[in-house]
Amino acid sequence: MDEQEVGVADDKTKTTGLELRSLIKSGGELEVSLQEVAIPTPGADQVLVRVEATPINPSDLGLLFGAADLTTLKASGSPDRPVLTATVPPSALKALAGRLDQSMPVGNEGAGTVIKAGNAVAAQSLLGKTVAMIGGAMYAQYRLIKASDCLLLPIGTTAAEGASAFINPLTALGMVETMRREGHKALVHTAAASNLGQMLLKICLKDGIDLVAIVRSAQQAKLLREQGAKHVCDSSAADFLEQLTQALSDTGATIAFDAIGGGPLAGQILTCMEAVASRSAKVYSRYGSSVYKQVYIYGSLDPRPIEFTRAAGMCWGAGGWLLFNFLQKIGAADAAKLRQRVASELKTTFASHYSRVVSLPQALALDTIAAYTKRATGEKFLIDPNRG
Incomplete structure (x- = not known):
């Protein structure tokens, strides 16, 4: 025994x-x-x-x-x-x-x-x-x-x-599913070297989705690049905003999931998205581009207030994202499909x-x-x- x-x-x-x-x-x-x-x-x-x-x-x-x-x-x-x-x-x-x-x-x-x-x-x-x-x-x-x-x-x-097998895997899958359901083609993730972030990277590589990974150190950036990440931006770097703008331009990402919460990062993401969208605008508008940009806050690693500037135009949204609300929204049948994918890839994608x-x-x-x-x-x- x-x-x-x-x-x-x-x-x-x-x-x-x-x-x-x-x-x-x-x-x-x-x-x-x-x-x-x-x-x-x-x-x-x-x-x-x-x-x-x-x-x-x-x-x-x-x-x-x-x-x-x-x-x-x-x-x-x-x-x-x-x-x-x-x-x-x-x-x-x-x-x-x-x-x-x-x-x-x-x-x-x-x-x-x-x-x-x-x-x-x-x-x-x-x-x-x-x-x-x-x-x-x-x-x-x-x-x-x-x-x-x-x-x-x-x-x-x-x-x-x-x-x-639940919180991190279903959160990562939920982000990708939210991106698809809301009509975006690529996504941004902050605190991207976390356990959850590495799962999301594996999903995106496997499913052919462009991901902009924002990390907080050169060491974390190296870790993700070694795992196959193509678009990694280090928020501690002096040229972070230039890195982010270029990555958004390369991927066309217009939706972000932010684990940091407080401080200027969510606003910086929207501002850089707007800068990319404005480059291709054929007609000037004082209200900014007509490209819709979305940031979801799903964590609070930084407890400070969230800071937004007024440089993102007028076509954007920011709000909270919670796994349990998402699962309830998509219904039991679709949630079961996500759970089954987790079970089948538990030792690989979702390890x-x-x-x-x-x-x-x-x-x-x-x-x-x-x-x-x-x-x-x-x-x-x-x-x-x-x-x-």
């Missing part, structure tokens, strides 16, 4: 498991802890999954730490049951009103082994199988979930390989690489938190909740 089989056998005798919880109190204090919770029994269309891998994504950090000042973070408790506390600035509490004094589970996605299943055919078909999941509360040893929210992983695929695997208690160690909150390129953490 291998280690996984021993673990599953032990699960059948357990009645409780650990779950990571985040609580922001109305008095302005964050508390993150591990709690013992009852292991639920599956309903007819549900399965109980022993969670064996769940990534720490940037989108998880907002729920995990809220708007807490991490310079005030303190640890107490014991090594196997750490408790973290930090101060939440009074100015941030109003925006957090919906979650105050509520202990909330964390973790958008994960993967593991189905150890119990309801009597529905769809649930029973997953019993004993390795599945990927989406739906929150994944930073836990066990997760009760609908069978329809699981993705059956191909035989030979580990939980670690399937743990990031994720992790710099470190930690247990639930280790995920709450101060030095570990300092590492994964830096959001450094090439540093992606994976939690194994059942690691002991």
